[in-house]
Amino acid sequence: MFNTILIAIDGSEVSKKAFEAALEEAKVWKSALNAVYVIETGGFENIPADSTMEVVYNRLESIGAEALKEAEEGAGKNGLNFSSFIKEGHAGEEIVKLAEEIDADLIVLGSHGKSGIDRLLLGSVTDFVTKHSKVSTMVVRL
Helix, strand or coil, X not given: CCCEEEEECCCCHHXXXXXXXXXXXXXHHCCEEEEEXXXXXXXXXXXXXXXXXXXXXXXXXXXXXXXXXXXXXXXXXXXXXXXXXXXXXXXXXXXHHHHHHCCCCEEEEECCCCCHHHHHHHHHHHHHHHHHCCCEEEEECC
């Protein structure tokens, strides 16, 4: 039985499919559903802060807010208790840390991200979470 589920989302198609899986689990177990979007800033520390980096960061934050809004609407339609979080840092570390903070007993995430570098990054995020999480982890594929 799962009481608290954490779904990691990024707005990709596989992320949307992972959200649907988390939503189904939350309905079955009557669980609280929590969604997290992580702004991956791990590669930003060596890049000089300028207006371009601010634009990139703001765009990533906007994408996250939209993805979380969609998740909230989906959870609301199903009458689920829902919370959302935007974090920044190494995505895998932030997901595992948040799961511990909210006492999640299931983490759901996609097998990869949008495309190209995103696919590489989220693939490594998925690998990190499955290796470091202390709770059950469901990996959803397209």
